[in-house]
Amino acid sequence: MYTPAFFAASPETVDELLSGLRAADLVTTTEDGLAATFLPLLFDPDHGGEHGALLGHVARANDHWRRPAIGEALVIVHGVDGYVTPSWYASKAEHGRVVPTWNYVTAHIYGELIVHDDIAWVEDVVRRLTDRHEAGREHPWSADDAPADYFAGQLRAIVGVEVRITRIEAKAKLSQNRPAADIEGVIAGAARDGARAHADAVEAARPEGKR
Numbered sequence: 558m559y560t561p562a563f564f565a566a567s568p569e570t571v572d573e574l575l576s577g578l579r580a581a582d583l584v585t586t587t588e589d590g591l592a593a594t595f596l597p598l599l600f601d602p603d604h605g606g607e608h609g610a611l612l613g614h615v616a617r618a619n620d621h622w623r624r625p626a627i628g629e630a631l632v633i634v635h636g637v638d639g640y641v642t643p644s645w646y647a648s649k650a651e652h653g654r655v656v657p658t659w660n661y662v663t664a665h666i667y668g669e670l671i672v673h674d675d676i677a678w679v680e681d682v683v684r685r686l687t688d689r690h691e692a693g694r695e696h697p698w699s700a701d702d703a704p705a706d707y708f709a710g711q712l713r714a715i716v717g718v719e720v721r722i723t724r725i726e727a728k729a730k731l732s733q734n735r736p737a738a739d740i741e742g743v744i745a746g747a748a749r750d751g752a753r754a755h756a757d758a759v760e761a762a763r764p765e766g767k768r
Contacts (some may be wrong), residue, residue, distance in 0.1 A: 558665050558726040563734040566662065574636050574664050574727065575600040578611070579690070582633040583718065585626035585670055592621045595688055598632070608722035611666065612682050614715040621670050622716050628658070630670035630720050636662030636729075639755035645746035647738035651685035659754060660743075664727040666720065675719030680712055731762035740767055 560566075566574075584593045594615055604608035615622050638661035646655045664766050673679060684700050690708055691697035700708055732743045740763050747756035 558728055559662075560726070560728045561734070564728050564730040566664070566729040568743040570636075570662065570729050571664060571727045572726060574634055574662065575602075575609075578634060579588070579637075581611075581666075583613075583636070583670075583720070584633065585624070586628055587624040587626065590623060592624055594619060594621045599682070599686055599689060601693070605668075605719065605721035608668075610668070610722060611720040612717070613686070613719075614679055614682055614717050617714050619714050622718060626670045629667045629723065632666040632720055634664040634666060636664075637758045638662065639752050640748055641732065641743055642746065645739070645742040646735070647742055648736060649744035650688065660731050660759065662727075662729045662731070662758065664725055667726075668722040669722040671715045671719040671721060672677045673719060675717065676709075676712055679715060679717040682717055683712065683715075687699075688761055727748075729762055730757045730760075733762055733764055733767075737763075 578598055579658050580595060580597045582593055583598075584591060586592075596613045596615055598613040599610045600609060601612055604610040604612065638659065638676065641658045641660055643649050643655040643657055649655050681698075687698065687700055691699070703711075725737050735743070740759060743762075744756045744759050746751075
């Protein structure tokens, strides 16, 4: 991943991306070319190896899992992102030498893809994913709310996938390279547009010398 020094993601940013992971793009190289699937995933730091693993599932009917991966698998994780108009920059009024850009946080996670066609493994991951995303709801749904035979049938229709992480490349492009006044303009402009998460991310990434 092309990552200028300004935009190198901190370990804290990487931890936040992984702990907050909801779904991501799984990409593998196969004998037939590239294959990609967007799927729900959770990060387990204690599973797999030194760097942990990403756990999830795909539809059995999706032949991605049947096509052996050649080399590393890639999982593309997306964090906050947003358009930046030159109109937000103080520099626009000073000299006009500004152009639009896009702010974003992303990680490319590489690892070994392992398929788990095992009903117990799949059920454990489904329950963990469900519990995570139902947490905080007034009436959280549980897998046990569904009829047992129906739930068992649904489990047979999916296959587990695991990516044992070998390395992570992460980037947080959040206007850190701009002058302090321009960064302030991005924060204010994004907030006015209702993009609070974008504004907060730019504020959090602002270099100490530009506060």
